Amino acid sequence: MDFVVVLDSSSSVRAENWMKMKKFVRSFLSEFVVRPDSSQFAVIRYNREVDTDTQILLNSFPDSTQAVLEKFDEIPYDGSGTRTGNALNYVANTLLRIGNRPIANDVVLLITDGASQDDIVAPSKRIRDQALFYVLPVKPPQGNLNMTEIEVMAGEDQYVLRDAVEGGFDALDVNFSRKMLALLCGNPCRNPLHDHE
Structure with missing residues (x-):
């Protein structure tokens, strides 16, 4: 699997919630084996711009889960604005191209708490x-989600992960992380390189 994670780091998220989001993502990324014949990961954060300085490309660390996690830990929180459309265009133009393996399934996960300030269609x-x-x-600490926009982005309801719609950042817990693993991997997991079911 070639897996791209897109993280909203706009000002509405706030620093403490950014850490919850990162802990959640790290917990399921750490369960995968990063190898040329297994999983590869790319990660970006965005606000009004895409942070290319701290991005992880699919081929940045082709054979080390630990190296991916160490680089992931360095991704900071700051910025304002929520240009999700701009970030998705960057994913399409860059992250799904550089290091992409034709035989691997491509999966993109967007985590966001706000309405986009640009076109997402x-x-x-x-x-x-x-x-x-x-x-x-x-769900953001203040305000509401624009679920219509979320559903437009996902295209189909089955691709909207609703576990944090009501619970907010506190819902990004270990149980949800396990659910993400099952979703991404298949349940039970069919990859013999992984040490979970």
């Missing part, structure tokens, strides 16, 4: 045309 379709696209909406 065309960029979302580009992602869906290239990969399985899951959207994980997280």
